[in-house]
Amino acid sequence: MTMQTQGAARTYDVRTYGCQMNVHDSERISGLMEDAGYVRAADPEAADVVVFNTCAVRENADNRLYGNLGHLRPTKMKHPGMQIAVGGCLAQKDRGDIVKKAPWVDVVFGTHNIGSLPALLERARHNEEAEVEILESLEIFPSTLPTKRESTYAGWVSISVGCNNTCTFCIVPSLRGKEKDRRPPEILAEVRALVAEGVSEVTLLGQNVNSYGVEFGDRLAFGKLLRATGAIEGLERVRFTSPHPKDFTDDVIAAMAETPNVCHSLHMPLQSGSDRLLKEMRRSYRHEKYLGIIDKVRAAMPDAAITTDIIVGFPGETEDDFEQTLEVVRRARFSSAFTFQYSKRPGTPAATMADQVPKAVVQERYERLIALLEEITWAENKKLVGQKVEVLVAVGEGRKDERTGRMSGRARDGRLVHFAIGDTAPRPGDVIETVVTYAAPHHLNADGAPLSHRRTRAGDAFAAGRLPKLQGVSLGLPTLGVPAPLPPVADGCAL
Numbered sequence: 001m002t003m004q005t006q007g008a009a010r011t012y013d014v015r016t017y018g019c020q021m022n023v024h025d026s027e028r029i030s031g032l033m034e035d036a037g038y039v040r041a042a043d044p045e046a047a048d049v050v051v052f053n054t055c056a057v058r059e060n061a062d063n064r065l066y067g068n069l070g071h072l073r074p075t076k077m078k079h080p081g082m083q084i085a086v087g088g089c090l091a092q093k094d095r096g097d098i099v100k101k102a103p104w105v106d107v108v109f110g111t112h113n114i115g116s117l118p119a120l121l122e123r124a125r126h127n128e129e130a131e132v133e134i135l136e137s138l139e140i141f142p143s144t145l146p147t148k149r150e151s152t153y154a155g156w157v158s159i160s161v162g163c164n165n166t167c168t169f170c171i172v173p174s175l176r177g178k179e180k181d182r183r184p185p186e187i188l189a190e191v192r193a194l195v196a197e198g199v200s201e202v203t204l205l206g207q208n209v210n211s212y213g214v215e216f217g218d219r220l221a222f223g224k225l226l227r228a229t230g231a232i233e234g235l236e237r238v239r240f241t242s243p244h245p246k247d248f249t250d251d252v253i254a255a256m257a258e259t260p261n262v263c264h265s266l267h268m269p270l271q272s273g274s275d276r277l278l279k280e281m282r283r284s285y286r287h288e289k290y291l292g293i294i295d296k297v298r299a300a301m302p303d304a305a306i307t308t309d310i311i312v313g314f315p316g317e318t319e320d321d322f323e324q325t326l327e328v329v330r331r332a333r334f335s336s337a338f339t340f341q342y343s344k345r346p347g348t349p350a351a352t353m354a355d356q357v358p359k360a361v362v363q364e365r366y367e368r369l370i371a372l373l374e375e376i377t378w379a380e381n382k383k384l385v386g387q388k389v390e391v392l393v394a395v396g397e398g399r400k401d402e403r404t405g406r407m408s409g410r411a412r413d414g415r416l417v418h419f420a421i422g423d424t425a426p427r428p429g430d431v432i433e434t435v436v437t438y439a440a441p442h443h444l445n446a447d448g449a450p451l452s453h454r455r456t457r458a459g460d461a462f463a464a465g466r467l468p469k470l471q472g473v474s475l476g477l478p479t480l481g482v483p484a485p486l487p488p489v490a491d492g493c494a495l
Helices: 020-035 061-078 089-094 097-101 114-127 172-176 184-196 221-230 250-258 275-281 287-300 319-332 359-382 457-464
Strands: 011-016 049-054 083-088 107-109 131-133 154-158 201-205 237-241 265-267 305-312 336-341 388-393 406-411 416-420 431-435 444-446 452-454
Touching: 011 020, 020 049, 020 083, 020 114, 020 154, 020 201, 049 061, 049 089, 061 083, 061 089, 083 089, 083 114, 089 097, 089 172, 107 114, 114 131, 154 184, 184 201, 184 221, 201 221, 221 237, 221 250, 250 287, 275 319, 287 305, 287 319, 305 319, 305 359, 319 359, 336 359, 388 416, 388 444, 416 431
Parallel strands: 011 049, 049 083, 083 107, 107 131, 154 201, 201 237, 265 305, 305 336, 416 444
Antiparallel strands: 388 406, 388 431, 406 416, 431 452
């Protein structure tokens, strides 16, 4: 552990669990920390401040957090100036219980007050006791906060936070709150600012992007936003996640099909193919409506890659219910799927439902679902062998790239492509065109030399080590300033 010396900046490390929302929130946490005078630790194990940004969706989230906190305790005992902060959904759920279970934690903050973190850390240091601050509603829209982006070429842009749905298995609405929508000019301003920094791909984020506009009374707002985002000069790819089938409208399909830089990839959560279970889940659609949306998307965009979420073992699921899910999977022909064994979350209606499915039954069904999905995704990927694909070169996508000499990236439809570089020297953020030579269930290979290589401003930024850092896009609210320099840490234990 490298401890702070007189005048030296304190270091930080952010450790993220969960969904894209959490990943983007962690970018904001990093931006806040650096605006407060901290610097990212070159060695995460030697950070003066460790921030856990947690998830509460899965049952093992609690065990994972407390296990990681336990591993850090000896380190902190040896280095009293170190601080540990816990934020995110699990912090919103467990609140003060975190410091009861792990009294060496210094700060607990919730999903609604990310912007308070630097002040809470300073207060905890000054008072030499834990600070727990959990708000029940949003204090400030997160996009007004400074953000240190993790990619030179791709950026997350929140269009809303919170969720108005009441799915019986989901704890997110109680932790993220009711839906709050940003106005289109504010969103577009953030996208333009990212493009000015060299970003070529943005993903519009919301718990339910299709209900965007509910706050200002425009049910067609999301389709309009897609078109407006697509019209921004210099922006090459637009994606979004996640939609909800009950709110998915034909104008969104038209916007996707008619806006050239909106990618033909769609993540459409199914959860179950059983109408009876969808009703128990309060999903507000039935499987025929779901498949009807898929048919419309493919009619407008035959090349669309559609992905999904599926839960196995929801309370009361019978073999017939599960077979109905398998049948929808066969008909929908997903390009990939995020599959989950049902996880009981305290505080959700499903947690108290009768007929919880035995673990062994859930496991057996889960394995059958995975086998079917791999069969389908492999068959769908094989259709692309011999076809030309445009790949946005990425960093960290391929585990075997170093051994094989390949690089990796994402095709426009979102598929992962491992490609040979030939005589080219692409950087993350650059764009190459290549031909698919081999298909696997979860990726494509392109082993011939690239047909073309286009250098981009994002690639230039990567080569120069520059990451976009935005100071926040104002909603008419005051932004946070840089506080006074932190005082030296006194020798002593704050436990």
